[in-house]
Amino acid sequence: MSTSTAILIFTQEASTEATRKMLTPSKNQGVNRMVFDKLNHFVERTAASAASKAENLQVFHSNQLIKPNSNSFGKQLSLAIQAVFEKGFEKVICVGNDCPALDKNRILAAIEKLQTTDTVLGPDNRGGVYLLGISQKDFKPEVFENLAWQSEKMLESFMKQYTQKAVLLLETLSDIHTFQELQTYTTSRGFIAFLIQLIEQITIKFQHYYCFFVENRSIRSLSLRAPPFV
Numbered sequence: 001m002s003t004s005t006a007i008l009i010f011t012q013e014a015s016t017e018a019t020r021k022m023l024t025p026s027k028n029q030g031v032n033r034m035v036f037d038k039l040n041h042f043v044e045r046t047a048a049s050a051a052s053k054a055e056n057l058q059v060f061h062s063n064q065l066i067k068p069n070s071n072s073f074g075k076q077l078s079l080a081i082q083a084v085f086e087k088g089f090e091k092v093i094c095v096g097n098d099c100p101a102l103d104k105n106r107i108l109a110a111i112e113k114l115q116t117t118d119t120v121l122g123p124d125n126r127g128g129v130y131l132l133g134i135s136q137k138d139f140k141p142e143v144f145e146n147l148a149w150q151s152e153k154m155l156e157s158f159m160k161q162y163t164q165k166a167v168l169l170l171e172t173l174s175d176i177h178t179f180q181e182l183q184t185y186t187t188s189r190g191f192i193a194f195l196i197q198l199i200e201q202i203t204i205k206f207q208h209y210y211c212f213f214v215e216n217r218s219i220r221s222l223s224l225r226a227p228p229f230v
Contacts, residue, residue: 004090005111005133007047010062010077011040011097020150021098021177024199031202035195039097042191047095050104054111060084074145081144085136092134093120098175099130100188106170107131113168122170127152130173138165 011017014036015029023035044061051057065083066076077094084092091114095102102122114120114133122131128150148157159167176182179199185192 004088005057005114006084006087006089006092007051007057007059007107007111008062008080008084008092008094009043009047009059009096010080010094011043012073012076013068014040016068017097023176023179023182023195024203025179026203028203031199034202035199036097038195038198039100042100043095043097043102046102046104047107050107050111053104053108057111058089060087072145072149074147074149077149078141078145081134081139082141085139090136091115092136094132094134096130098177099124099173100176100185100191101173102130103188110170113170117166117168119162119165119167120170121155121158121167123155123172124175125172126175126177127156128154128175129158130175131170138162 014033017036018029018032021036022032024031044059047059051059060080060083062076062080066079068076071079081092081094093107093111093114095107099122106122110120110122110131110133114135118135118138120131120133121129124130143161147161148154173187174181174185176185182192182196
């Protein structure tokens with residue numbers, strides 16, 4: 001396997017992602033951020049596991065390469081990919097955190113396929129991609145950053161812009177944007193079961209704390225009232 005390929009994990013701040021996708025049954029942003037932290041760690045472990053199977057295959061995280069700012073998603077991703085190319089790599093496999101079915105074997109297979117083609121895409125079930133592999137010679141930042149990112153038209157917009165290029169499509173996998181999707185996820189059941197259990201446990205703790213807080217506040221309020229006049 002060529003060592004001119006790098007894996008790029010591209011994720012936004014957990015607090016930012018928690019405002020876009022609600023993976024908990026309640027609208028508790030604290031719990032939601034914690035879930036995204038777990039998803040980030042999961043994809044980091046998966047990428048590291050894939051890298052351990054190939055000599056000199058390096059893994060980069062977007063927050064090591066660029067600083068979060070007000071740029072669009074496409075601009076941020078474009079800058080992160082450019083930063084990897086500037087380190088001397090010829091090809092980049094970019095993955096996110098919302099497709100737990102993406103395991104090390106699928107990443108390694110995508111890297112292998114990228115050695116014989118210039119672009120590899122892993123479509124998700126809603127018109128986006130869970131994996132994107134691209135060579136430096138096919139990467140045009142001004143085109144790339146203006147694709148329909150974070151929408152159901154993303155894959156379609158990519159194919160329209162790269163009609164003259166050889167694009168290899170991988171199998172379609174499901175991603176997760178809601179708690180209901182998390183509950184019905186059919187792969188990576190061990191990790192999904194862990195996430196659901198974590199969400200339920202933390203949600204129960206928050207509910208108990210909230211009930212205790214309200215009850216305690218009510219008692220204090222009553223105790224501060226003046227005695228009634230006789």
